[in-house]
Amino acid sequence: MNQFPDFRDPRAARIVLSRIAELATGQPHRKFMEICGGHTHSIYRHGLEELLPQNVELVHGPGCPVCVIPMGRIDDAIYIASQPNVVFCCFGDMLRVPGGKLNLLEARARGADIRVVYSPMDVLTIAEREPERDIVFLAVGFETTTPSTAVTVLEARRRKLSNYFVMSNHIRIVPAIKAILDSKDLDLDGFIGPGHVGTVLGNHPYEFVASEYGKPLVTAGFEPLDILESVMRLLAQKAVGRCEVENQYTRAVRDAGNPVAIGVIDKVFTVRPHFEWRGLGSIEHSALMFRDDFAEFDAELRYSVPGIQIADPKSCQCGEVLRGAIRPWECKVFGTACTPETPIGTCMVSSEGACAAYYNYGRFNKSPRIPVTAV
């Protein structure tokens, strides 16, 4: 069952594409970054990049939470998972993220009780069923995922569960966008804004992208027409020299976001002074940790994790891919030493990572794209 199959209507897509072709004519080369990994996945799944005019390029940003986890954090996770009496729960795409020596899949093979969950609520169920074990959830994700973790913590307190713990790797979208905008090799003309984060935060937090950095941003949905319409709107702004934050995804994103979700995040979490991002380095105020009032749920306090920083492997160019400085197939190890089965870098791990999307959908043809003709 699909609510709106029309968002994949080829005729409507051709209309938008011809408008894009018109708008792009006479404009210089335009580079737009889609921040969210969900967009990256959709762009490659539907082959949208190849439909765009040659002077319109999409660059894939850092919005895949799996892709920005540094190796040191995986080592911390494995340290906790290897403690006696621990059941360690995570989303499936975390299993192959490389640590300094092992990934979670290998740690499981060595005897750690590591379980894959679909929802943080499943972790609470395990905690209730196995009261004699310590149940630890590896929480990752931007503001889209954070409220769900916060709800489980509030629910654990309500149910008086004393064996539920969370290792928080929740990250914040705004400091990440700022880090991209402040990077020296930045060469972008605008942004396709992350629609799912928008359902929580609304569209206002992105205003600074236009007002302070002079780049347009269009918050977009995830269907092919959503993404194409957003590219069209960015080009339309560029054509007349406008620079604004727009919302294309009005069916899901309200201007004020979701106040309930923002409220639960704020109740449980507070901002970390610093957090290490793979490829981007340490970014101020870019992640969340537990408030003192919820410290009893903090797995990092319970297990005093090693917290050692490990440099990314030299051969891996995830950092440059995440900043949009190079394209995935330009990385030295893409598709050879680094594949989804044996990833060196995190961009190859998650299906939302730019490298995995390129690899899985075979879209690394370096020949010029076919120009789009009018309908």
Place this chain on the structure above:
Amino acid sequence: MCVGIPAMIISINNDKAFSAIVDVEGVRREANIALLADPADPVREGDWVLLHVGFAMSKLDEAEARSTLEFIRALGSVYDEEVEALRVQD
């Protein structure tokens, strides 16, 4: 993990807090609706929501979806009219 999927609310579980059964592309599963707990606009059977890691994050507004599609189609009709006008000139 970071994907949001449109899902339809099939029923609200009255015996369990903030729980609903949803249909995701033909698969039925339980979803948590705590984040849509708005007394002024409660979740109802038949509503479409965006589902993310088992939580309903946002209601999908049908009128807004239609207006987006209409906007795109209107672009097409403007385009068609222009092409038609060119043909007439020829």
